[in-house]
Amino acid sequence: MKETVQQVWKKRPIIISGPCSAETEEQVLETATRLAKTGKVDMLRAGIWKPRTRPGSFEGIGTKGLPWMQQAKKITGLPVTVEVATAKQVEDALTFDVDVLWIGARTTVNPFSVQEVADALRGVDVPVLIKNPINPDLELWTGAVERVAKAGIKQIGLIHRGFSSYGNTEYRNAPMWHLAIEMKRRNPELLMINDPSHISGRRDILLDVAQKAIDLDMDGLIIESHIDPDKAWSDAKQQITPEKLGEMIGAITWRREDVNSDEYHAALEKLRQQINHLDDELMQILGQRMKVAEKIGEYKKNNNITILQTNRWNEILERAFQKGEKLNLSKEFITKYFDAVHMESINHQNKIMNS
Numbered sequence: 373m374k375e376t377v378q379q380v381w382k383k384r385p386i387i388i389s390g391p392c393s394a395e396t397e398e399q400v401l402e403t404a405t406r407l408a409k410t411g412k413v414d415m416l417r418a419g420i421w422k423p424r425t426r427p428g429s430f431e432g433i434g435t436k437g438l439p440w441m442q443q444a445k446k447i448t449g450l451p452v453t454v455e456v457a458t459a460k461q462v463e464d465a466l467t468f469d470v471d472v473l474w475i476g477a478r479t480t481v482n483p484f485s486v487q488e489v490a491d492a493l494r495g496v497d498v499p500v501l502i503k504n505p506i507n508p509d510l511e512l513w514t515g516a517v518e519r520v521a522k523a524g525i526k527q528i529g530l531i532h533r534g535f536s537s538y539g540n541t542e543y544r545n546a547p548m549w550h551l552a553i554e555m556k557r558r559n560p561e562l563l564m565i566n567d568p569s570h571i572s573g574r575r576d577i578l579l580d581v582a583q584k585a586i587d588l589d590m591d592g593l594i595i596e597s598h599i600d601p602d603k604a605w606s607d608a609k610q611q612i613t614p615e616k617l618g619e620m621i622g623a624i625t626w627r628r629e630d631v632n633s634d635e636y637h638a639a640l641e642k643l644r645q646q647i648n649h650l651d652d653e654l655m656q657i658l659g660q661r662m663k664v665a666e667k668i669g670e671y672k673k674n675n676n677i678t679i680l681q682t683n684r685w686n687e688i689l690e691r692a693f694q695k696g697e698k699l700n701l702s703k704e705f706i707t708k709y710f711d712a713v714h715m716e717s718i719n720h721q722n723k724i725m726n727s
């Protein structure tokens with residue numbers, strides 16, 4: 373049975389796959405047919421216009437590739453999605469019945485471009501997916517959502533594709549999961565789809581990233597696939613064959629956010645109450661810590677000493693790392709936690725010293 377884009381939009385999880393770029397008609401059709409055959413894919417993707425970081429690499433096949441997508445849809449019965457960055461691209465994509473449009477990370481960063489796309493969408497009823505901007509800025513991402521929503525688009529989804537950083541890291545684009553979680557918290561009504569391909573930039577960690585996204589209750593995945601990944605004209609290192617894609621989707625452990633068992637709910641409720649009690653205690657202790665900080669502030673004020681004493685601070689952190697290791701707390705967490713506590717302490721001391 374063929375699913376309409378409306379049915380697919382409501383499906384959980386939504387799996388979108390297809391090549392980074394449409395290259396030739398044969399490549400698009402064969403990828404689509406083989407993806408459909410896995411039975412694991414709900415929508416086909418392909419880049420028609422490619423926003424490349426540096427000029428000279430393959431910049432997309434252009435409008436010529438749109439009939440290929442139309443044909444892929446006809447053969448497989450699957451809805452299709454492509455990236456748009458200009459008014460003309462929106463117009464062309466809609467002429468060729470593209471079902472869902474997506475706004476790429478390099479477009480989301482630019483309010484002029486987002487506005488141009490939004491204006492072209494006025495009066496059109498088409499779902500739009502908005503990728504996070506390349507820099508970790510939730511306001512920019514939110515701004516793009518607002519521009520598209522103001523143009524009258526009712527169905528908006530988000531794609532978390534990670535954030536670019538300088539230098540080599542484990543990821544091509546750091547996932548910064550907390551930002552995706554925060555965006556989802558602020559916009560619970562919007563779909564949140566994860567893009568393991570652009571986060572990973574390589575094949576060997578795709579499944580890990582996909583699993584983490586599903587564990588975080590994301591609504592779906594968009595993963596690039598190619599009939600001959602190593603020979604892909606763009607993003608060759610991160611693409612996998614349609615069959616591998618099928619296997620990977622099969623290998624993910626799907627956990628439900630909610631189950632209807634009373635026993636499960638009762639057990640969970642108990643544990644949640646424990647968490648609430650512990651959080652209350654933590655707050656109490658933090659409040660006490662600030663009171664002590666204020667006393668220190670008074671002492672420093674009376675003796676004319678500066679607030680910040682780097683040596684003492686290093687000593688605190690060192691102690692915390694040592695204790696934390698035994699308690700299974702990561703160095704990253706301890707650093708963040710103590711930074712926040714330290715800042716708050718300084719503010720309390722400062723208030724006293726200037727009173």
Ligand code: PEP
Pocket residue numbers: 392419423475476477478503533570
């Ligand atoms: C893509 O999906 O092929 C793409 C260009 O992604 P992004 O905008 O996330 O870089």
Ligand code: MN
Pocket residue numbers: 392393596606607
């Ligand atoms: Mn790509």
